[in-house]
Amino acid sequence: xxxxxxxxxxxxSRLWRGYIVYAFGFALxxxxxxxxxxxxxARHWIGYVFLLVTVVLYAGIGIYCRTSDPIEYYVAGxxxxxxxxxxxxxxxxxxxxxxxxxAGTLYLTGYNGLAYILGWTGGYVLVALFLAPYLRxxxxxxxxxxxxARFGGxxxxxxxxxxxxxxxxxxxxxxxxxxxIITTRMTGISFELGIxxxxxxxxxxxxxxGMRAVTWTxxxxxxxxxxxxxxxxxxxxxxxxxQPVPQVAASAVLQQVTERxxxxxxxxxxxxxxxxxxxxxxxxxxxxxxxxxxxxxxNKKLRLQLLRARANDASMVDVRSLERELSGYPSxxxxxxxxxxxxxxxxxxxxxxxxxxxxxxxxxxGETTEHVRNNFIAVVLCLVLGTAGLPHILTRSLTTPxxxxxxxxxxxxxxxxxxxxxxxxxxxxxxxxxxxxxxxGMTYADLPSWVHAWTAVDRSLIDLMDVNHDGxxxxxxxxxxxxxxxxxxxxxxxxxxxISGLVAAGALAAALSTADGLLLTLxxxxxxxxxxxxxxxxMSAGRRVIxxxxxxxxxxxxxxxxxxxxxxxxxxxxxxxxxxxxxxxxPVLMMGIFWKRANKWGATFGMLAGLLTTFLYMIATQAWxxxxxxxxxxxxxIDLWWGIQPIAAGVFGAPVAFAxxxxxxxxxxxxxxxxxxxxxxxxxxx
Amino acid sequence: xMNKRLSYWQRNQLVIGCLxxxxxxxxxxxxxxxxxxxxxxxxxxxxxxxxxxxxAPAMFLVIIGWYAWYMNRLDDAQRxxxxxxx
Numbered sequence: 001x002x003x004x005x006x007x008x009x010x011x012x013s014r015l016w017r018g019y020i021v022y023a024f025g026f027a028l029x030x031x032x033x034x035x036x037x038x039x040x041x042a043r044h045w046i047g048y049v050f051l052l053v054t055v056v057l058y059a060g061i062g063i064y065c066r067t068s069d070p071i072e073y074y075v076a077g078x079x080x081x082x083x084x085x086x087x088x089x090x091x092x093x094x095x096x097x098x099x100x101x102x103a104g105t106l107y108l109t110g111y112n113g114l115a116y117i118l119g120w121t122g123g124y125v126l127v128a129l130f131l132a133p134y135l136r137x138x139x140x141x142x143x144x145x146x147x148x149a150r151f152g153g154x155x156x157x158x159x160x161x162x163x164x165x166x167x168x169x170x171x172x173x174x175x176x177x178x179x180x181i182i183t184t185r186m187t188g189i190s191f192e193l194g195i196x197x198x199x200x201x202x203x204x205x206x207x208x209x210g211m212r213a214v215t216w217t218x219x220x221x222x223x224x225x226x227x228x229x230x231x232x233x234x235x236x237x238x239x240x241x242x243q244p245v246p247q248v249a250a251s252a253v254l255q256q257v258t259e260r261x262x263x264x265x266x267x268x269x270x271x272x273x274x275x276x277x278x279x280x281x282x283x284x285x286x287x288x289x290x291x292x293x294x295x296x297x298x299n300k301k302l303r304l305q306l307l308r309a310r311a312n313d314a315s316m317v318d319v320r321s322l323e324r325e326l327s328g329y330p331s332x333x334x335x336x337x338x339x340x341x342x343x344x345x346x347x348x349x350x351x352x353x354x355x356x357x358x359x360x361x362x363x364x365x366g367e368t369t370e371h372v373r374n375n376f377i378a379v380v381l382c383l384v385l386g387t388a389g390l391p392h393i394l395t396r397s398l399t400t401p402x403x404x405x406x407x408x409x410x411x412x413x414x415x416x417x418x419x420x421x422x423x424x425x426x427x428x429x430x431x432x433x434x435x436x437x438x439x440x441g442m443t444y445a446d447l448p449s450w451v452h453a454w455t456a457v458d459r460s461l462i463d464l465m466d467v468n469h470d471g472x473x474x475x476x477x478x479x480x481x482x483x484x485x486x487x488x489x490x491x492x493x494x495x496x497x498x499i500s501g502l503v504a505a506g507a508l509a510a511a512l513s514t515a516d517g518l519l520l521t522l523x524x525x526x527x528x529x530x531x532x533x534x535x536x537x538x539m540s541a542g543r544r545v546i547x548x549x550x551x552x553x554x555x556x557x558x559x560x561x562x563x564x565x566x567x568x569x570x571x572x573x574x575x576x577x578x579x580x581x582x583x584x585x586x587p588v589l590m591m592g593i594f595w596k597r598a599n600k601w602g603a604t605f606g607m608l609a610g611l612l613t614t615f616l617y618m619i620a621t622q623a624w625x626x627x628x629x630x631x632x633x634x635x636x637x638i639d640l641w642w643g644i645q646p647i648a649a650g651v652f653g654a655p656v657a658f659a660x661x662x663x664x665x666x667x668x669x670x671x672x673x674x675x676x677x678x679x680x681x682x683x684x685x686x
Numbered sequence: 687x688m689n690k691r692l693s694y695w696q697r698n699q700l701v702i703g704c705l706x707x708x709x710x711x712x713x714x715x716x717x718x719x720x721x722x723x724x725x726x727x728x729x730x731x732x733x734x735x736x737x738x739x740x741x742a743p744a745m746f747l748v749i750i751g752w753y754a755w756y757m758n759r760l761d762d763a764q765r766x767x768x769x770x771x772x
Contacts, residue, residue: 125705414747
């Protein structure tokens, strides 16, 4: 015991030294690139250097940590000190959605977006109180492993594998998709090539060294992503207010933003623009009401317009845009209904005045404040339970040296996550201030260069249209996509391009670290829990690791293939992962530890009932899913229960799962003596 | 100092229960009354906004940190007691 502690302390100090050198090395790289930029290095080269250096760095850590020992491969030898495990968990947890999406969502939705911060941080309390210490005490390799041992038999294990794959695969696809987007923007290489370069870096790491390599890479990725997030935010805050603490700066700026929102609501020019949008929304509604006749009429009208434009020698731009509109014209009446409804909603949204940023539960047309509040609470609950049920996060608590280190590790994880999450609301407000006070009121002739740059990259990120032809930017003429808030911060703050490259490298680190963790969880669920535990239990330790590695490759390529197909609604799929984890994993894991009477049948049916409930609510309320499964056209209005959106479907699934576990367990025989002893063992200190 | 009648596991459950109540309170009370509380200000922020963005997550950190510290002590005491029995 004493010797173990000394070895631990020695390892810890070696790690500190290593990562401090690493962080300084990275800072030096940034400085060198900044210097080269001043000397005239082209922008895309900065992108290439960041992409190449970071991917090689991660792959290098992977090669250095290669292993084929099962304990090292599955749980990193169980000797990751709590602080480092916390950093690895934070990187594992923070995906592209956290790095880029949260601040953007807060910009667009104000208070309502805080549901994500509350839910994603609140879940760690449940992890610390109910799961992490006991899963660590159990001391095996995966979450389905726990289900198999606690509830006995392969049935709960198999359902667990199914749920783990369901939660993790869509999440993994989203990460790989994010990697593709980032590498494309960073360097201008093609989307597919970007995916495969990043996939290479990822695979060298997880394929060679399993959990061990992934852990140490994730620590490295955390360091990069935290530097990449904090530097521009603090810089922007100093530039705007002279105040280095962004939260303090934001609280001062928030009052001015609120003031400005009030002005803009009553500004006559703003009102004229909003009236234009309102007219367009009404026109769409008129078209929809006149279906099916209007479908043919509009088509004819568009053709006529095009002919007239060509005959009158109209400008090339006008002809082109008419041609584009005609070629994209909905091919059936039903499609027209769907597309025009969407256009109507877009226009209607732009016709409304700015919602006060800090006001709770601002609502769209057709909602009540109470519904928005219900949905807010439902989203928080669903994310809380989902965070505590995501298998790739829970397996991270298996790598600590002791039960107490597992508890401490959750503390460090949340601390490292909060370093970013505390910045996001402040960043959203600072960017909003910039847009509201500087961009609004500017003439179209002297727009800042970052607007042009990002419009050129992708019009869905930022798009300005002089709707009322007065040559001045009105707030209602600006369309902003969520992603641009983080991506454009360096340019808004007037930082050198090297910082933009740094932000992209940070986003890449966030995506890769999460993808690595997910990849391991998936391949271990398939190899360790399915092939080894259920198909051929006599496999030797060496073979098991080889099978895991082969499956890892297969999963990675499958996910990359799906990602290049650009699936329909990727954000919804990621959100759905939380709902599935909330309804399938959290109830059964918690009951398995805290209620001895829970048995095999209760667990199996509980998981299935939870999943089914969640899935049914999604089918009933998510338009494209409903069309896919039930064949109901998307334009048919949706009946939400208490205003709860399909993304939070887990709030219905989780209680059902709890209830079914209790009822079915009580109706079937109690678990055997050995199982009760296992539960007793889990509850004792080690 | 410690209540001798409660076993290790009972004490753990009691602590978990109390912390869970604090956790629920910190999350849901400010959200439920958010409209009223946004008229109150703290450090220049509307209270409900500040609570959801900073206050509540910081409380989560405190809850987790305190639980880890408390359980570490409880584990040590329990181990010492088991040694005595042997």
